[in-house]
Amino acid sequence: MANIFPFQPYRYASSAGELQNLVTQPYDKISPAMQAKYLAASPYNLVRVILGERKPADNDSENVYTRATRAMDEWIASGVWARDAEPGMFAYFQEFVVPDTGERLNRKGFIALGQVEDYTKGIVFRHEQTLSGPKKDRMELLKHTRTHFEPIFMLYPDPAGAIDALLDEAAAAPPIAQVTDEYGAIHRMWKVGNPARIQELMADKKLLIADGHHRYETAMAFQRDHPELAGANRMMMAFVNMHSAGLKILATHRLVSGIDAAGFLKAAAADFEITEIGSLDTLKRAWAAGGDRSIIGAAMGDKLYMLEDRSARGALDVRILHERLLGKALGISEEAVRNEQHLRYVRGIDAAVEEVRKGAAQIAFLLKPTSVEQVADTSFGGRVMPQKSTDFYPKLLSGMVMYKLD
Structure with a gap:
């Protein structure tokens, strides 16, 4: 071929x-x-x-x-x-x-x-x-x-x-x-x-x-x-x-700014089990445990949270993030995402959290890297991923x- x-x-x-x-x-x-x-x-x-x-x-x-x-x-x-x-x-x-x-x-x-x-x-x-x-x-x-x-x-x-x-x-x-x-x-x-x-x-x-x-x-x-x-x-x-x-493939984390984030946790709780965690190590251990759970980290102010989707099993974390957190919980439209309004991307989990700590972003969404298998399954299946889903x-x-x- x-x-x-x-x-x-x-x-x-x-x-x-x-x-x-x-x-x-x-x-x-x-x-x-x-x-x-x-x-x-x-x-x-x-x-x-x-x-x-x-x-x-x-x-x-x-x-x-x-x-x-x-x-x-x-x-x-x-x-x-x-x-x-x-x-x-x-x-x-x-x-x-x-x-x-x-x-x-x-x-x-x-x-x-x-x-x-x-x-x-x-x-x-x-x-x-x-x-x-x-x-x-x-x-x-x-x-x-x-x-x-x-x-x-x-x-x-x-x-x-x-x-x-x-x-x-x-x-x-x-x-x-x-x-x-x-x-x-x-x-x-x-x-x-x-x-x-x-x-x-x-x-x-x-x-x-x-x-x-x-x-x-x-x-x-x-x-x-x-x-x-x-x-x-x-x-x-x-x-x-x-x-x-x-x-x-490295993860590309999302930084959100210029939005009303006051009700975010309450809105996200409709779809996610939300746990406040003491360090990034807890999040990394959850990712390393594997399985088909969709787990996304979030840094807000000086706090860290772990968000586990209640229903999606085996779904792409980045797709869950875009649809249920950026879109549904925060109201950021697909057009705004395409135009990178309210949204920036950063490589490195520590760098992402630091942007929130110093006030340069309201929320940092932290993602586990997409796997090559997930990319292949999506691509050969005729589907596409959200922007910045992969960082080879x-x-x-x-x-x-x-x-x-x-």
Whole structure:
């Protein structure tokens, strides 16, 4: 089912400088402070292309997208980017420490081109809804540059680990690229020796989008608009076995502000058993006990609560949160959630509680991480999750390889 292909990427030449000064986190994870840091790191940093500076005088002929195209063309002409002589696929490993737990893992994947397929074909599956704003922005960048600068993150089922074994063979050699990112994750890349075998093994797989829904749907729309353009029906993807021990999803906690929270506990008591607890350890022990109970933590003022849904068994905690707590108990509409009104997201349970303690949020809702199995069941079942239901960690670096359509 999954059609994948080797390709001839552009990569940063060694003359461009240290790779750590050139690559970035994904565009939608770059804060203004990170953008400034990347801009200062190198005149060739990829942020100038994927998330350049907007200027007050920007117009139709001079703007962030035209500057991105100009920078890319200059880098290719001057040899800052060099194209590989032969097509290939690339093993891409990420060695990292899990935040909060300190566990050290190695996520193994590979980068290749994947066929852009409509969801209705039952080959590529999504797990979250998208918003029009980010797709419009990425479409403008793609229309101007005709280049994919960042791989989207795909999962595939391979419980036997046959493809992982081929990647391990490639990783026996010294890597062709290695860089440590700002979070301490070590990213290594090798050229795969037998891409045809990987193509064979992937042929019967279904694919699940882990990260990159907006870019994937942008590529689908671009393909429909440009059927004459060779290469528009393919995009750069990083593939990871969903059964890999190195696949980690972190929780994304919710911070609520600007609402009348006085009656929240009384309203929530209609659906939840509410217990005041003395520490986060109690909540973590309840999560670790497993079972099909839906348990959500809440921090309000200097108090902590554990909320256990009375009726839902085996339901997604994040869905219960959005429907019964944000929606029913607090009256925050789905549209407000989509527009991030009254709602912020934060990684790290201690950071979430601290936001409430210092008065930056009224309520912090604390969630157990969504499991890979829950994501797969939802996605392959044709359903989607609420926004920010998953945080696959670490993120794929942008700038390791680039795919130019023409």
